[in-house]
Amino acid sequence: MKTLIIYATKYGCTQECAELLKKYMQGEVMVTSALNCKYNLNEFDQIVIGGSVYMGKIRKDFTRFCQQNKKILLRKKLGLFACCYTPNDTEGFFETIFPQDLLHHAAYVTTVGGRMDYEKMNFAYRKLFESLKKIDGFQKGFAEPEIDTEAIKKLADSLI
Secondary structure, eight states, X not given: OEEXXXXXXXSSXXXXXXXXXXXXXXXXXXXXXXXXXXXXXXXXXXXXXXXXXXXXXXXXXXXXXXXXXXHHHTTSEEEEEEEXXXXXXXXXXXXXHSOHHHHHHOSEEEEOBOOOOTTTSOXXXXXXXXXXXXXXXXXXXXXXXXXXXXXXXXXXXXXX
């Protein structure tokens, strides 16, 4: 089984999740960025695509890659993942970030958690989160997000 994992990331966490997914996969597995994908998709049995979500939107390079390669992707066994803090059971979430035809075609769709990298965030995002943390009650319901390795393992297992 030959698998290609394609990711779109802003700060590097989605790339880290893609590399972790590779460790759990069987067969020949390649990992590449959606921005620099030089592989012929036709040479792979299955394809997994993941992107980071910010402010409720998945990365544009993820969406662009999917649009440009939709015909091929619809002929492959497909897995989709979002690197974000939204739980899998959030109604309608996947429909807002993934192309509908790919979402319905995918063998498995999941979120894999993520991480806040304050050092890499731009000034506006950093200030936004600093401000949110100062609001009464925000810290009570807030937990620093983490990469969900169990979700990544389940994604790998679904594509065997």
